[in-house]
Amino acid sequence: MALTREQIAMRVAQELQDGYYVNLGIGIPTLVANYVPDGMEVMLQSENGLLGMGQFPTEEEIDADLINAGKQTVTMATGASVFDSAESFAMIRGGHVDLTVLGAFEVDVNGNIASYMIPGKLIKGMGGAMDLVAGADNIIVTMTHASKHGVSKLLNNCSLPLTGKGCIKRVLTDLAFIEIKEGKFHLIERAPGVSVEEIIKLTEGELVIPAHVPEMTF
């Protein structure tokens, strides 16, 4: 079975470490915050200028001056700080964020990522995504492995305009956990009940299969 959105978030959460500063993109990455392991402290960075993002506010707590990068009302966790946008991206570009999780339309064997524009269809802008992929060393891309019509999104060459070049090393799809190195995809884990053959069929770019591909555990 392909992973649900929640399961993708749960698997990403296994990569968290105590004391990590983490930037979570909009969509599935945001859900990762719900699965931080017990007893572990992580601090969420929101690129509009907040380190230490808390949960959504109650009706009484709502504050128009306190939002996240998705423009949702939020609260501040204990020990939070706020700062301007240049400072926020100094943290990001300067490599101070320990883990970045974001979505994508396509990735390819050279670590290129396309996530911000579909010419003629979706032209909303890159927001902070280009800075995030250029600045972070430890990035996990979460995405569906293929389109609804079975067209692979793990490609030899991205077809859409790039968000970043050669910057992605790890991809978690609904079918597999994949590493990118030396111009190839490497299959690390598969979703429970998903066969290696199924993953091969839906991966356009060259995929290296080790002798044993463990199933993900939750």
Add this chain to the structure above:
Amino acid sequence: MAGFDKVVSSYQEALAGLEDNMTVISGGFGLCGIAENLIAEIKRKGTKGLTVVSNNCGVDDFGLGVLLPDRQIKKIVASYVGENAEFERQMMSGELEVVLTPQGTLAEKMRAGGAGIPAFYTATGFGTPVAEGKEERTFDGRDYILEEAIKGDFAIVKAWKADRYGNLVYRKTARNFNPLAATAGKITVVEVEEIVEPGELDPDQIHTPGIYVDRLIQGTFEKRIEQRTIRPSDNA
């Protein structure tokens, strides 16, 4: 008004000298921390052909979006513009020129513009459409592109509190691009929720020193919320 007193008495006065085809740098992230009354004054004034530099362009009926129906904006430099139907229509029809700029690069362009730095190298956007036509250079094995600073004829800024000398304090994430915009305007106009006397703000807590501020006005704010997300009350 005398000496360092930056307070003006009307929005008209606050934006005196803003003319067609000028460049306006705006603070704000989405609808958070926007100079909503200054934007309304630009609409009332009918200034046209503006180049607007702002992370976003408001929504259809609030924020910078209100300048779209009368085609007051000719060109916008922004990182994300996805909340606005009229914007999309003007962009697709070519009536509005849009320069999509990565958010961190946009912030740094303003910072550099205000700090007397004409350009800077960044890895952001290398190998993407953003890099087209830009100088590239390698430092320590990494590839960078040269991005130029931005300055505005005017900067419009929203802060929380100010003293009459224009020392500013922002509140929570309404800070965002505002301190950067404040440095990058030839004329920087700030609207705030409260103006106090010089000496009343703690010098250690000031985010934008008054040297960057030319005009200051106190306003009332709607502070519209774009995505109202809540959790159930703890004692519910």
